[in-house]
Amino acid sequence: MNPLPLLRAELRRAPRTAAALVLLVSLAVALAVGVVAFERALRRGSTDAAAPFDLLVGAAGSPTQMVLTSVYLQPAQLPPLDGTSWSKLTRRPDVAGASPLIISDTWRGYPVVGTTSTMVTRLTRSTAGVPAFKAADEAIVGADVPLDVGAAFQSAHGTEGPDHTTLPYHVIKRLPPLGTPYDRAIIVPVESVWMLHGFGNGHSDAAALGAPWDETPPPVSALVISPRQTADAFRIRADARKDGMVAAFPAEELTRLYSLLGQARDAARDVSLGAALLVALAALVAAAVHLNAAASRLALLRALGAPRSYVLLAAWSLGAGLLSTGAILGLPLGLLLVLGARAAAASAWGLHLPFEIGTAELGVAFGAAVAGALLAFLPAISAYRRAP
Known part of the structure; x- marks a missing residue:
């Protein structure tokens, strides 16, 4: 059975809540992506600027x-x-x-x-x-x-x-x-x-x-x-x-600065990922509350012949869809943050920061999406185990 019609119906019942959860997850992931991308661009730009100074x-x-x-x-x-x-x-x-x-x-x-x-x-x-x-x-x-x-x-x-x-x-x-x-x-x-x-x-x-x-x-x-x-x-x-x-040697002094910069990057990334995890847990709680409110509708589907696997799939798709969508949207949003930071760096320091999407940024967004998909099983299993 196709769970998409049920998902559309449930999302139409609380569109603002769903949009707010997606936005919060995307902002948290965007911060982590932006920190990683900007730190790498700053390294490359500052190294290129120091090249003429042996x-x-x-x-x-x-x-x-x-x-x-x-x-x-x-x-x-x-x-x-x-x-x-x-x-x-x-x-x-x-x-x-x-x-x-x-x-x-x-x-x-x-x-x-x-x-x-x-x-x-x-x-x-x-x-x-x-x-x-x-x-x-x-x-x-x-x-x-x-x-x-x-x-x-x-x-x-x-x-x-x-x-x-x-x-x-x-x-x-x-x-x-x-x-x-x-x-x-x-x-x-x-x-x-x-x-x-x-x-x-x-x-x-x-x-x-x-x-x-x-x-x-x-x-x-x-x-x-x-x-x-x-x-x-x-x-x-x-x-x-x-x-x-x-x-x-300017490169040697930059290495010391990069060490401090790397520590700050790791701390900021951990904080942003922790924020993303908290937002994901909040989204799961909201999904669990929503599924509890939809218990009568799920019970009716079971009475009409829907198997437990359908309930599991529908409940998981609701939570995983919200969290994964937020994580995926966090990637382009993080890139926009980096573009803004590049413009600020050029204005304040005169540094041109070369920028490209790397495996680290993709890994942050993909990892957040996978984590959200796995966490979404928690409320889905609860709905799966509930008797009609």
Whole structure:
């Protein structure tokens, strides 16, 4: 016998209750799916953003903060790395390239980063279409900065207005979208930042830009080093630490952050799954109450010749249908939550989070649907055992 007509009739008796139960289950499952998917997307996006930074060296302080400020442009005042220390590192034979970073000024909330044309090339991961700085007042803007090529602007120190010693920059290039926080950055020659803060330009020639610098150039926020070989990177890091500096591989610092992030993800996932279980139990209680109210109708069907297996199938289909439908709807709802979180991450951090549906998200939704189908046997067996 087909149980669908009976199911339709029972659902029509309490459509709002059924819809509320499905919505609650779907929300609980969506939260679990969203947590898993967003955490994986955040890992991939942050790792891609750190790829151009092989090794970071800074003054004594927190290596994690150095990575967050240098790579992800999170506002923080890094202790200055003196010129003698970082200049010595750039002249090592095992250093293929080095670019100083100064992150202290802003323009309308967009960070102004003083560095070199070499660093711009590393950020874009391409030499095509990346012009070299020819003058100290030139600027290259990220894709999200609202400045057109040829526009003039003045930087500000910290969150204050334009400083009276600043020079007007003009934009010479807009970078393509990189999917990193540097989409929101304004990149200028490091010499211009030195001059604005009264340090000179780090060269004996007042018009010179880029390496080589004087033996004792002005201080910087951090130094990005590209080693010639992998073994050289570990040697440079060890020597820098012996000299009292902080040296870190961004990927290594991210691993520590991922560990904390993974713990938070597991806790949030467990909480959301626990909430889904509580909602499922509430749905089963509601189904049991509904079946108890429908006892006379089920008894009449038994009297008309319906077997016990039909009652079992009808009762199970009612509970399993509600719970499984909520679990399945939780998957697209969770993906919508992730899309919203991606937009928020791009707006707040400038991170592009690559997103795709993985086996983990499918496993959460499928597991919730299977669990709901199994739990639905509890009220169904009770209805099955009841005498007509």
